Amino acid sequence: MIAIIDYDAGNIKSVEKALQYLGEEAVITRDREEILGSDKVILPGVGAFGDAMEKLHQYGLVDTIQEVVDRRIPFLGICLGLQLMFESSDEAPGVKGLGLLPGKILRIPKKGDMKIPHMGWNDIKIKEGAKLFAGLEDHPYVYFVHSYYLQADDPSIVAATTEYGVTVHASVEKDNIFACQFHPEKSSTVGLQILKNFIAL
Incomplete structure (x- = not known):
């Protein structure tokens, strides 16, 4: 079973539906025992960094997430979920992120007539050997929405x-993160393959 962490962020139901489409049992929860008893855990999200950390x-999910990582349970962050894994964000100066990995979240710089947010297919x-992308050819198109x-x-x-005016670190992998x-x-289909690869870890 996969636990989808419920902290009132947007886009949680669409993650649940995608997992169910792949035949995977998923539960939307903020219960510590349910999360720690799952095979895998997903932190999805659409919204603001500061509000999300407050929630x-x-x-009481910050300690639970740390425990998920310490127990080596495969843990996937999506969109805002990725950003929360790091130390800080330009979106919420002074607010500490989860700090699971070293790095910062920066505002995409405005260049010419480039639209922000970066929204749509890119x-x-x-990177060769990346586990989430097994079975995919290089340069597949995926869907972004972020500033x-x-x-x-x-x-x-x-x-x-x-690439979107800057080089965006679009995916990360380290140990079980x-x-x-x-x-x-x-x-x-590309996204479903990525989720299948996560399920198969």
Whole structure:
């Protein structure tokens, strides 16, 4: 069973539907025991960094997430979920992220007539051997919606990048921690393959 962490963030139901479509049992929960008893855990999300961290603290989920990581349960962050895994964000100065991985979330710089948020389909460059992208050819197209992007401190954890005025660290992998800035649940067959790869870990 896969636990989808419920902290009142948007887009949780579409992740649940994608997992169910793949025949996977999923539960939306903020119950510590249910989360820690799951085979895998997903932290999805659409929304603001500061509000999300406040909710995670309010529901006592920060310690639970740390325990998931410490127990080596496969853990996947999606969109805002990726951003929350890092130390800080330009979106909420002074608010500490989960700090599971070293890096910062920066605002996408405005260049010319480039639209922000970065919204729609874009291709990603995949690092060879990245587990989430097994079975996919390089430069598949996936669906993004974000105004802030990850700059990871450790290049070795970056599993995929995309270009949008800057080089966006679009996916990371380290030990049992995985994350995507894009939405696999909205990325058609490519996204379903990524979720299948996570399920199969």
